[in-house]
Amino acid sequence: MLELKNISYEIDGKKILNDINIKIDDRFVAITGPNGSGKSTLAKIIMGIIAPTSGQIIFDGRDITEMPVNERANLGISFAFQQPVRFKGLRVEDLLKLASHGNFSDVKALLTEVGLEPSKYWHRELNDTLSGGEMKRIEIAMTAARGTALSLFDEPEAGIDLWSFNSLIKVFEKLYKRTSGSIVIISHQERILNIADKIIYLKDGRIDSYGEGQKVLKMLRELTGEITLKNDGEENGDE
């Protein structure tokens, strides 16, 4: 479904990604790796937010390397930002309606799924009166509402406040069941890595390992000190 061919990205003389070659066909893929290994950059390159210095991106057999973000979005790629964007004046309903495109009958149910009471949040402005955690959950609901062939989540667990980690996992499981698309999640959370069909381990801008989830996870557990895997709520204090 998604193929990256010789993808490299360089900025200010520094190589962030170095000759990435990968095919993603599985339904649930996690990308993990140390901070600065290029995970977010890779996701942004897939969405088109960043243009690679070299290489090709093939999506469903089509070369999308030069395709602008909105065209990729309409082709079936979604992206949940690690740091959700705030808008003065635009409301939760505006963006959820825009995201759902009529594909999903009840977008309000998605708010409930991410632990936000629709009657309280539907008309809220996406401004700084919402906490970082609330913004993050809305961002996840928005990406789930699109229900596209490929959904990218950039560290969805980061900053999730006062919300059960179990619920976050359930959102992905429901999305998995509801759509026939693929979910790619950048995460440090062992619980998320644990449910992935495949795991990509990035290190220094290169793919260090790519394989069946449990096998890669086992290897990662042995690499104590090299990467930090987080257990439930360790970062979020939410359980």
Add this chain to the structure above:
Amino acid sequence: MNELEKRMLKEVAELDSLPVGAYNIRSNGKSAARNTTSNIDIVTKTDVSGIDIIIAPNTVNQSVHIPVIISETGLKEVVYNDFYIGENCDITIIAGCGISNCGGEDSRHDGVHSFHVGKNSRVRYVEKHYGEGTGEGKRLMNPTTVVELDENAYMLMETAQISGVDDTIRETNATIGKNASLIIHDKIMTDGVQKAVAKMSVDLDGEQSKCDLISRGVAKENSYQEVVLGISGNAACNGHAECDSIIMDNGVILATPQLKANCVDASLIHEAAIGKIAGEQLMKLMTLGLTEKEAEEKIIQGFLK
């Protein structure tokens, strides 16, 4: 009223037909329709052009519509409308001016609205200014609003000029009594070579008086906006002024918050921000399938909603 005038009426006052309650519709310098009710009287002024709107004490859940339409090129008028709102009222006043100018001469409406709001009364005032037309003649509007809020009174002003006005100077002067509150939400969008100046000056005279002045502006193309938000705290009071603006193309915005504390117990705050649309906002909406242009429109629409 012809089709053009009906359409303008819809634009400025959201009216498809004559409204319920009291109204005075002014078209091309004359009163085109008027209705009074048992507790809302409308009287034509004899010394100057305009009307007095007299609202009896204890009038609640009623509305007054006073839209103005100009479709004749070259028409220039100064109109004085005085509102006398008795005690313990709760009313909505819908004003607004629409100028359609397809001719070569400038059309101009200068409206001076004065509100005398009695004790414990609540007023929502909605004013929309709109211009259109293909002529060389300019569409000019200079509204002046004078507000006097008596003890415990509350007034919410929602004023907007979203398109088509070539030049405007909008002045608001208010004095706020004991425990009374004034909230102003002002929205302006300019394009082409339009110029808009908005000056608000509020005197917080009464103990525990409050005001919240919120201005949002979008200046596109080569347009120019100037916003002055002035608050004088003359008693133990709370004043807040916020000016938030988006500039695009070669648009220019000058925002000047002016706070003056004449009393040691006055608490006054201002915030002002001017900037272009953030790249990450455009990018977020593009990841939802909008083109850059559509994303821009969506952001402005939300910002001025």
